[in-house]
Amino acid sequence: MRCVRRLYSVSMVRVRIAPSPTGDPHVGTAYIALMNLIFARQREGKFVLRIEDTDRTRFVETSERMIYEALRWLGLEWDEGPDVGGPFAPYRQSERTALYRERAEQLLAAGSAYRCFCTAAELEDMRRRQMAAHLPPRYDRRCRALPPAEAARRAAAGEACVVRLAVPLAGATTFRDELRGEITFEHANVDDQVLLKSDGYPTYHLANVVDDHEMQISDVIRAEEWISSTPKHVLLYQAFGWALPRFWHMPLLRNRDKSKISKRKNPVSLIYYRQAGFLPAALVNFLGLMGGGMPAPSAEAKEVERFTLADMIAQFQFERISLGGPVFDLEKLKWLNGVYLRALSPEEFFRAVRANVVPDEYLRAVCPLVQERIETLAQFFDWADFLFRDEVLPAAEVLIPKQRDLAATRKAMEALAAALESADWNKEALDSALRALADEIGWSAKEVFMLARAILTGKKASPPLLESLVVFGRARSLDRLRRCLAAFR
C-alpha cells in the first residue's frame, strides 16, 4: 500500500463520482460524472467510481450493475472502480467498514467525536419539541457531556449507540468553493452529525472524507446540495490532520418549476432515457449544455450547441459555469436528439432502431401477450402498439371510471405513481401493490386495474395488465403515468 501511494505525486488530479445504489441510475449522477470525467481528462488525472452503499435500508440489489451499464452506455468510463479495480481497492464502501470504525475510534480518542445513546424515539421527540418552540431542529448534545470512559463502557456492554461529530461550540468554519469563493458557517449552526450509525456503518459524512483522503482525491466535484454539509467535512479533515481537497459545487439540475430535479416531476432514470430512444451522445451533449462551460458562440451559431465528449474535454472551462440552477428541458433534449438521429447514416439509423425499438428479447417478451388474441399476424400491432409507442393518451371517458370524477381519478393516479415507484417489478408484487392501493383509496381492484390499463395502453381492452407492465418496464410506465397526469390537469 505504502509503495503504491508513492507512485502518485501530491499534485496529481484525482476525482471521483460516488453514486449510491438505491434505485435506478440518476440523470444527476450522469451530469456529475460527466463533469468529473472532463475535469480529469483535461488534467491527465484519474477518474474514480466509488460505490457508496452505506445505507442498508435503501439498498437496491440490482442498482450497482445498472449504474455501471448506464454510465458506460453514455461513454463515461472510469479509471478505477469496484468492477475494474485499482490501487486503492476496495471501491465499495460496504467493504471498507473496518476502516471507518477505526477512524471513528481515532476521533473518539482525540475528543473530536463522542458516543451518543439517544434512541430514535428520543430524537424524534426532541425534534418535535424544537419545532413546536420554533427552534431549529438540532441534536441538543445531551450525550456530549457523558464521560468518555463511561460511554465506552456502555458501548462495550452492548448498548446501542452512534458516534457523533463534536462540532466546536464557538467560532466558524470557512472553506473555499472554487466556483463561488469563500463560504462561512458559524459553528452554532452546524449540527453534531452522526458519523457512525448504530448498525456499524458510517454515514456519508465520515465515509466520504475518509475515502477521499485514502484515495487521494484532489478535487471534490459534486452537487450544490452538499454545500451546507461541507463545514462538517472540513472539520473532519482538520480533526484527522489531513489536507483539504478543492471543492467544486455544481449547480443542481431542476424541474420545470425550478425545484431540484425529481422523479415525480421529470424522468430522471437513465434507464428511461435509454429505453425511450435517446442517443447517448445527444444526452451527454445536452448535459454539457447545462450550466454553460463551453466557449461563447462565434458568428455562426447552431454548431456551437452541438458538441461531443471529446469537444468538451478540449474546450470546457469550469470557470465559465453559471451558477443558476438549469432547468432540464426535455423539449430541447428531444430537439437535440433529433439532430443526432438525422445525422446518422441510413445503416446506423437502421441498427439503432433494431437495437432500441425491436430488440429480440423485447419482441420475445411481447409476443406471448399477443399470440392468443390475433387471427392474422398483421393484427400484431393492433394489440401491441402501446408497447412500441412513445406516447399513448386515453380519452377522458376511457380514463375516468364510471362512478368517479376527474379529481378522484387524479388522486388515484398520484397514488398509483407512488405504488409503482416502490413496488418490486414483477407480476406478483405488482398485483399485490395494485390491490393494496385499491383498498387504500377505496376503489375496487377492477377500477384500479382498468385505470392502469387506460394509462398504459390508452384503451379499455388490452393484453393482460400485469404482464404488460413487467415487459414495458418501470421507467417508461412511470413516464406514461406522468404524461397522463399532465394531460388531465
Added chain:
RNA sequence: GGCGCCAUCGUCUAGCGGCCCAGGACGUCGCCCUCUCAAGGCGAAGAUCGCGGGUUCGAAUCCCGCUGGCGCUACCA
C-alpha cells in the same frame, strides 16, 4: 423558522464598465419549399438585464440592502 447558495427572453445561455434601447439556441407564431407530415430556409413576437440604492463621465456587468427562487436542516446520500 434557521443557515447557505443563486438571480439576463417561457427554457438553456452569450455578455465579465462603454462595441448592448442585450446576441444565439429550444419552444411559440407567420411565410417559403412541398402530395401529407417532418426536416430545411426566411422572418416575427418574446428580457424596463428581479427591485431599490450607491460607486463611476458611463453598469446587465462592481458594492450594499431588499425581494424572490432553490438547497440543507435524518442513525439518506
